[in-house]
Amino acid sequence: MRTLTHDLPARLLYAVKANPNPAVLRVMRSEGLGLDVVSPGERVLAERLGFAPEQVLFSANNLTDAEMRAAQESGVLLNIGERSRLEAFGQAFPGARVCLRLNPKVEAGHHEHVVTADARSKFGIPAEEIASARAVAEAHDLRVVGLHQHIGSGIRDVAPFEQAVRVLLNAAEAFPGLEFVNVGGGIGIPYRPDQEPLEADRFQRAVGAPLRHFLEAHPSGGLSFWFEPGRFLVAEAGVLLVRVNTLKRASGRVFAGTDSGMGHLMRPAVYGAYHGVYNLSNPEGPLKPYDVVGNVCEGGDVFARQRPVQQIREGDLLAVLDAGAYGMAMASTYNLRPLPAEVMIRPDGRLDLARRRRPPEELIDALLEAEETAATRSPTAPASPAAY
Numbered sequence: 398m399r400t401l402t403h404d405l406p407a408r409l410l411y412a413v414k415a416n417p418n419p420a421v422l423r424v425m426r427s428e429g430l431g432l433d434v435v436s437p438g439e440r441v442l443a444e445r446l447g448f449a450p451e452q453v454l455f456s457a458n459n460l461t462d463a464e465m466r467a468a469q470e471s472g473v474l475l476n477i478g479e480r481s482r483l484e485a486f487g488q489a490f491p492g493a494r495v496c497l498r499l500n501p502k503v504e505a506g507h508h509e510h511v512v513t514a515d516a517r518s519k520f521g522i523p524a525e526e527i528a529s530a531r532a533v534a535e536a537h538d539l540r541v542v543g544l545h546q547h548i549g550s551g552i553r554d555v556a557p558f559e560q561a562v563r564v565l566l567n568a569a570e571a572f573p574g575l576e577f578v579n580v581g582g583g584i585g586i587p588y589r590p591d592q593e594p595l596e597a598d599r600f601q602r603a604v605g606a607p608l609r610h611f612l613e614a615h616p617s618g619g620l621s622f623w624f625e626p627g628r629f630l631v632a633e634a635g636v637l638l639v640r641v642n643t644l645k646r647a648s649g650r651v652f653a654g655t656d657s658g659m660g661h662l663m664r665p666a667v668y669g670a671y672h673g674v675y676n677l678s679n680p681e682g683p684l685k686p687y688d689v690v691g692n693v694c695e696g697g698d699v700f701a702r703q704r705p706v707q708q709i710r711e712g713d714l715l716a717v718l719d720a721g722a723y724g725m726a727m728a729s730t731y732n733l734r735p736l737p738a739e740v741m742i743r744p745d746g747r748l749d750l751a752r753r754r755r756p757p758e759e760l761i762d763a764l765l766e767a768e769e770t771a772a773t774r775s776p777t778a779p780a781s782p783a784a785y
């Protein structure tokens with residue numbers, strides 16, 4: 398990533414949502430990266446891990462007033478993508494610094510659910526409304542120090558980035574006090590064997606050229622370009638290990654049933670995403686087609702359909718590849734299936750437990766405890782839902 402930007406004043410933030418494991422965030426901190434956080438929870442985690450407020454950009458959407466106040470009081474910079482929130486922010490904190498999130502209306506992403514900058518997207522201030530957003534900012538003496546976009550996720554083509562950057566820089570012309578322009582994240586990785594990675598050289602030419610040109614046209618100094626990738630930094634570093642406990646032949650298929658499932662890696666069920674599957678217990682085995690499935694009570698609980706995998710036997714350990722981004726980050730305990738352990742492999746080969754496995758009893762205890770606490774706190778129904 399650094400080679401993408403080496404001749405530009407640039408700053409790298411890591412998008413926490415891709416993988417918020419504290420051990421990962423500590424690595425990012427030691428590498429000098431800042432963070433892009435998208436929720437109060439991520440913001441507080443960053444604070445508790447020792448990230449300084451200046452290292453954190455808070456790109457939340459649909460905040461409550463209380464969440465907005467808490468974020469501003471914590472010292473992080475808010476990235477606002479709705480005019481009405483900007484108005485509320487201006488009223489509460491006149492004269493404050495703020496970043497605006499723009500929707501450049503460029504459609505890109507590996508699935509329609511991850512397109513964040515088309516006309517149907519809830520994110521960002523539409524490019525054609527940026528002048529009225531500026532007027533709101535001016536009315537409250539807000540200092541717009543950053544302009545931001547994030548167009549989508551899993552993009553392996555440079556054209557949408559180039560197109561969006563041009564829209565962003567065009568909007569930037571109207572904000573003379575900018576300290577940074579944030580190009581967002583979204584760089585994809587090759588999940589399928591036949592996919593090519595996004596080429597660093599092409600990205601640098603396509604995105605770097607307009608940035609460099611903008612910098613030359615505005616030589617007053619102080620402006621830097623920010624990038625906030627998530628997936629690109631962590632996806633390929635993570636592997637989900639699953640044990641095959643049941644082989645079943647039915648309807649001309651062989652189902653390899655595992656001790657994991659969509660609760661631990663939701664991407665195939667949510668996006669129809671492809672993840673490579675590799676049989677660690679029989680790496681030299683002949684390739685045979687399998688439906689590799691999980692243990693969750695859902696028809697969509699499938700890691701791979703009719704996938705050639707080295708011959709699988711009951712008891713084999715499979716690696717589901719490229720699970721480091723949006724894997725455990727999106728995990729759930731659906732069906733009361735507990736979350737697995739996470740292990741960090743250090744550069745010297747050392748293994749560190751980064752999250753302990755939760756026994757199923759903990760889940761059940763938590764549910765029963767929550768019910769008991771609720772019963773003692775609200776013997777009668779409160780007058781308003783806010784009282785809960």
Ligand SMILES: Cc1ncc(COP(=O)(O)O)c(C=O)c1O
Binds near residue numbers: 581584625
């Ligand atoms: C605001 C913002 N920035 C950065 C990212 C990171 O995206 P990616 O993991 O595709 O790089 C996201 C992900 O959706 C996002 O919403």
